[in-house]
Every structure is written in C-alpha cells, then in structure tokens.
Amino acid sequence: MATSARQSCLKYLLHLAQDNMDFRLPEIKSLLALRGKPFHSSGHFQEKTPFWCLDGLSEEDVRGVMARSVCAKSAFELWGHGKTHSELKTSLLKYPTENMSPFMRKDSTYRINVYTFNKTLEFEDRIKRIDSMDYLPFEGTVNLKSPQHIFCLLEDYGTDPNDIPEHPNYIYFGRWIADGQRELIRSHSVKNRHFIGNTSMDAGLSFIMANHAKVNKNDLVFDPFVGTGSLLVACSHFRAYVCGTDIDYNTIHGRGRSSRKNKTWRGPDENIRANLRQYGTEDMYIDVMVSDASKHVWREAALFDAIITDPPYGIRESTRRTGSHKDVTKPQDAIYEESHVPVTQAYHLSDIFTDLLNFSAHHLVLGGRLVYWLPVYRPEYCVEMVPLNPCLRIISNCEQTLSSHTSRRLITMEKIKNPEELDSLAYLADPRFSPYQGHNAFREKYFSGVNKRSGKEDNKAAVNGE
Secondary structure (H helix, E strand, C coil), X not given: CHHHHHHHCCEEEEEEXXXXXXXXXXXXXXXXXXXXXXXXXCCCCCXXXXXXXXXXXXXXXXXXXXXXXXXXXXXXXXXXXXXXXHHHHHHHHHCCHXXXXXXXXXXXXXXXXXXXXXXXXXXXXXXXXXXXXXXXXXXXXXXXXXXXXXXXXEEECCCCCCCCCCCCCEEEEEEEEEECCCHHHHHCCHHHCCCCCCCCCCHHHHHHHHHHCXXXXXXXXXXXXXXXCHHHHHHHHCCCEEEEXXXXXXXXXXXXXXXXXXXXXXXXXXXXXXXXXXXXXXXXXXXXXECCCCCCCCCCCCCEEEEEEXXXXXXXXXXXXXXXXXXXXXXXXXXXXXXCCCCEEECCHHHHHHHHHXXXXXXXXXXXXXXEEEEEEHHHCCHHHCCCECCEEEEEEEEEECCCCEEEEEEEEEECCCHHHCCHHHHHHCHHHCCCHHHHHHHHHHHHHHHXXXXXXXXXXXXXXX
C-alpha cells in the first residue's frame, strides 16, 4: 500500500529531442497506449517545449516508454520545479521525505548532473549550482563514475538561440530513471546499412513510424511498398514478424545498379534479408515478394497487426502498376514464361491511397494501425485532402517539411470496424469517402516549384532523369 500511495503522487519529467517535433506527442501517446495508459500532462502543457511533465504513471510505465522512444532523450522522477532557484528550493523542501529517503541512505552512492537547454555554463558555475543544493538531506557517498543513483538539475533557457535570457525560464530537479533510444538513429543509420536504395527511409523516422503503429512483440507487420526494407528493419527490432511486397523485381531481389557512391552494381548478398541479418533480427523475417499493390494476392482475412509504408510519389521512384491501356493478347490460360516481365502503366497517387486504405480496412485486425506518408503541396493543403475510410479513424497527422512548397504528412489510422459492418449504400453516397483527385497533381506541382526556384522555365531533364 505504501508503494502504491507513493506512486500515485509521483510526477515524471520527459526531456524531448528538438527534432521531428511534430512526431513527439503521437509517439509518446502510442507508447503509453501500448501499456494501457492515457497521456496526462501536469500543469500548463506546451507541446513544443523540450520538457514535459506527466502524471498518472508508474516508474515501470516510464521505463517501458523510454525503452522504445526515439523522440525522448531522458526521463526523471520529478522532485521539484520552479521559475527561480528559490522557488525550486521551496518545491523540493515540500517533496515528501518518504519519497526521497530510499535514494539518500548512508550506504548509497550518487551523482548530481547539471544540464542546461539552449545555454552553456562554465564548469565553475555548474559546481556552484550543485553546492547550492546542500539543503537536500543526502547522506550517501558521491561517486562520479558508477553511482547507484543519478540526480539532475535541468535549466530551460527557451528555444530561441538568438535570444538567450540571463536567467532560466524554468528549473527542474529530479532522479534519473532512463534514457530513450536515440542511439538507434546512429546504430541503424542507412549510411552503414548493407542494402540501400535511393529512397531508403531514415532510421529515426522508421522507428517513429513503428512506434506510431504500436508495433509489439510477435506482431505481424506488412509493408506493401517495401523497397529496401527500412521499415521492416525498424519493426523487427521490436521483435515483430515482418513481410512486404514491391512491384520492382530488381529491388526485391537485390539486383541492378547500386545506389552507393563509387559502386556500379549491387553485390550478390545485397537484399532485405541481409539487412535484418546485419542487425541480428533475421529470425523475424518472413519474406518479401514481387507483387502489385493494386492487385493484392492475400486471402480475404484480417491478417496484419500493422501496415506501415512509404508509397512512391513519382519523384525519385515511379508510381507504376501492372496493366496496359492497349489491347494485349494474353497467353492461353494466362500461363507466362518464367522470364516474363509484365507491362506496367501509371498508378495515380489518388488510386494508391484509395487502394491502401481499402486493403487496410480488409486486412488489418481490429485495433490494428495503418501508418503511411502522404505528400502534399503546402500552399493548397487542407485537412480534407487526407484520405478517409469508414473502417479507419485518424489517430495523428504529422508534417515533415521538405521545402517551402512541399511536405509529407505521416498519417496514422486505426481500424475501428470490419467492412462487413458497413452500410454499403450509405458509404458510397458519403462524399467524405470519395477519392480526392488533387494528389495526382503533386508531381507536376513539385517540379513546378523546382523550376521557379532554379529560375528555369523547363525542367524536362529532371523529370526524365528521375
């Protein structure tokens, strides 16, 4: 009972990284949802600040979130806070002694770190700040190398590097709980990956997508535009089984020209399986196959716990599907030679997203999530452009700016009902679910923007050379 009462009054401080800021809140909410916990902020919550104060959680919950998050740097059990050091002292002296005492015993070792955001302090100033906290009843021994407990004084000097105040805007003090998984961004960098392509997803964004999708151990995750498998790498790290399809035969089989500098052709072992082997997760790899996303090969059943993908936009990768506008004579009984390469035609973005949402509605389990990128032309963007499906509800919509006129939005949707439960006539008559054709002009508007910025009237070379 004592432990339960202690945890009920605890607050936790998250220190967030200041990149991918639009993705941070959905990631933390999704990771808390994995543990069945809601997101409860304490006090006046400001999403863009580097520090968030949360309550209603246990230390185990916080450790679980930090074991997955690539947006959070560190988490602390918050002992005190204030706008000045005087307010901080008052707050700390009010903190329950029974919550402090287990970490201040004579037989314990500890260390106090000083961290400042948006300002650098001299070493002497850091020591002064530590010495000024002698009012705290520490009885243990200082150990700078391997202490049992680490405490941190955090000072927030705002987010504007051109307007740094003399005194901090806010000050926090707490016990360090855990660090986030920022190291994954470096260890899984595509620069050091065995098999990459022109559009291989950034490691950090891949892990963010996996977290938004609530990918969990033993889940089955599918990527219908798998490419070089960057998203499969991230999901397999969280011990999910992964599979995918792509229409590009050379990419699936690791053949053709290499995307690496000073290398002409891909090596014999450059493939998606080799990427998972590189990171020790080959046992989570089911398989990938050449397949057209517009004509899927899966049986009609709810198969996947998550569908995570980055559809082609027609910029660096073409948008194609099998088929032809011409009359093509098929072999008898549709039997093709092994070397047969099917004819392809344009696959419009609007059709890609309509097919993707319909596929997800039929093949996700209830509560399963679809996470995908939607390219937009920023001057014309409005929320009505986001494709909808009556079986899916939007969880989050985050923007990654690509240029002054283009961006892509990470859309997370969750399956809330099965297609069999729909009133088909009402669904077809509802204008909200009609395909939005404006996405088809994204490619032309993208290159139009390129032309304007470069001062050229024609950019056919870039178009033809994509």
